[in-house]
Amino acid sequence: MNRKGEALLASALCTTTFIAGCSPEKPGSDIPDIFAPTSETPTTPAPEYVPPPEPGELTRALLAKDAPVRLIFVPVIRQLKVNQLEAEDKSYTKKLLANDKKTLDQIADSFEDATANRYKPSRITVVKTGTMAINACLNSADWKQHTAIDAHVAKYRDDTALNVLVVDQYGCESVAGGSRTGGYADDDLDPIMTATSLTAPDELDSGFPRSVNHETGHSAGADHAGTSDCTDILKIQHCKISPTFDTNSLMGYQSTVDSNDFTNPELFKLGLLDKTEIIDNPQSGTYEIVDAHAKGAKVLRIPAQDKTLYFSWEKSEDAVDDTLCKPIKSDKDYELPNLVSSGTREINGKEVTFVCYAVNKTGTDHSVQVRYDDVSTEFPSSVVVTRPDRALDKFEDELRDTGENKPNTLLYRDEQLEVKMVGRQGNTKATIQVTRK
Numbered sequence: 399m400n401r402k403g404e405a406l407l408a409s410a411l412c413t414t415t416f417i418a419g420c421s422p423e424k425p426g427s428d429i430p431d432i433f434a435p436t437s438e439t440p441t442t443p444a445p446e447y448v449p450p451p452e453p454g455e456l457t458r459a460l461l462a463k464d465a466p467v468r469l470i471f472v473p474v475i476r477q478l479k480v481n482q483l484e485a486e487d488k489s490y491t492k493k494l495l496a497n498d499k500k501t502l503d504q505i506a507d508s509f510e511d512a513t514a515n516r517y518k519p520s521r522i523t524v525v526k527t528g529t530m531a532i533n534a535c536l537n538s539a540d541w542k543q544h545t546a547i548d549a550h551v552a553k554y555r556d557d558t559a560l561n562v563l564v565v566d567q568y569g570c571e572s573v574a575g576g577s578r579t580g581g582y583a584d585d586d587l588d589p590i591m592t593a594t595s596l597t598a599p600d601e602l603d604s605g606f607p608r609s610v611n612h613e614t615g616h617s618a619g620a621d622h623a624g625t626s627d628c629t630d631i632l633k634i635q636h637c638k639i640s641p642t643f644d645t646n647s648l649m650g651y652q653s654t655v656d657s658n659d660f661t662n663p664e665l666f667k668l669g670l671l672d673k674t675e676i677i678d679n680p681q682s683g684t685y686e687i688v689d690a691h692a693k694g695a696k697v698l699r700i701p702a703q704d705k706t707l708y709f710s711w712e713k714s715e716d717a718v719d720d721t722l723c724k725p726i727k728s729d730k731d732y733e734l735p736n737l738v739s740s741g742t743r744e745i746n747g748k749e750v751t752f753v754c755y756a757v758n759k760t761g762t763d764h765s766v767q768v769r770y771d772d773v774s775t776e777f778p779s780s781v782v783v784t785r786p787d788r789a790l791d792k793f794e795d796e797l798r799d800t801g802e803n804k805p806n807t808l809l810y811r812d813e814q815l816e817v818k819m820v821g822r823q824g825n826t827k828a829t830i831q832v833t834r835k
């Protein structure tokens with residue numbers, strides 16, 4: 399969820415294109431000579447031009463230097479009585495306020511895991527402000543409310559830390575019976591966590607640490623992570639976008655084992671990959687990409703027609719090996735530990751049930767995933783192109799967003815560009831072939 403909805407569209411549009419140069423025009427290079435100062439013309443030196451920060455830049459700078467996390471807890475006299483809401487976990491709140499080491503270590507660990515050890519908060523502390531009266535629910539679009547909260551916490555903030563506001567009040571979406579809104583954030587603004595984020599804190603897939611990581615992602619300029627289901631999958635056209643459905647990303651809303659980490663393109667956007675880890679707009683050739691924990695390039699970034707594509711080698715628990723689908727012979731076929739899915743199809747008037755297996759289902763399965771930034775929806779997302787399971791789609795409509803793991807699969811093709819996965823080495827790396835036409 400985003401903290402300031404109205405501001406989001408304009409700022410996020412910039413966010414999604416900042417890599418390609420959404421920065422304001424910088425003066426200097428094309429000033430005609432006629433205006434150049436000469437020795438005869440006494441001049442006062444022009445003030446140095448300081449460009450405004452790119453969206454999320456301030457937060458990214460904090461992540462880059464392993465800044466401490468400062469959780470600022472705002473107690474609220476709550477007049478809002480909502481019976482259907484789960485009360486926040488009082489014991490978790492107590493542990494936070496006591497600066498309980500185990501609780502804070504868990505938050506630090508979740509940041510480290512989510513960023514493949516690229517952001518390690520040097521310290522996590524919790525401070526408590528005076529009590530605040532907030533009678534209404536927390537509303538992402540209510541500027542007045544946020545201004546009041548910002549003013550209330552001002553003297554508790556530390557500009558050298560990642561400040562995260564934990565406001566002990568419910569989010570309006572939760573009150574309305576909608577999503578269990580854990581928090582709000584927008585570029586460079588302190589994330590606001592709601593009372594709802596304090597429920598189920600120990601469930602790593604939906605608890606407080608994950609919510610804090612997700613909102614920090616927004617604060618550092620990352621959009622939501624969704625899926626793109628396209629009729630023309632190779633050209634990525636005629637696509638249906640589900641803005642928060644990417645099951646492999648922390649920036650999606652899906653709580654799965656694979657959804658607690660940032661994807662490699664997100665690590666790039668968060669400024670957590672160095673130059674050698676991104677292959678930017680490459681010429682024709684073959685390139686190797688590895689996952690976030692290995693040494694080597696992580697992302698192939700290729701502008702293509704109307705969108706910029708990101709190819710990465712990511713873990714995906716249910717990476718189906720397309721060669722491992724077969725009609726079942728006995729119930730025992732259902733019991734194999736690496737079974738991913740099954741389906742039934744009519745062949746020659748006879749119903750045949752198929753089962754498909756993962757590559758190894760060890761939790762380390764990888765696939766090549768293709769993502770791009772979609773700005774067609776109200777809230778821009780980074781979306782992964784879902785792949786029809788070719789083995790399965792003969793008899794089922796299921797899509798998977800786990801990408802491709804079979805060598806010699808075409809990943810993208812238009813009039814000027816072709817991108818193919820030509821090989822893989824277990825779950826270690828993939829080889830991608832780029833062909834400019």
Ligand SMILES: [Zn+2]
Nearest residue numbers: 399400612622
């Ligand atoms: Zn969000």
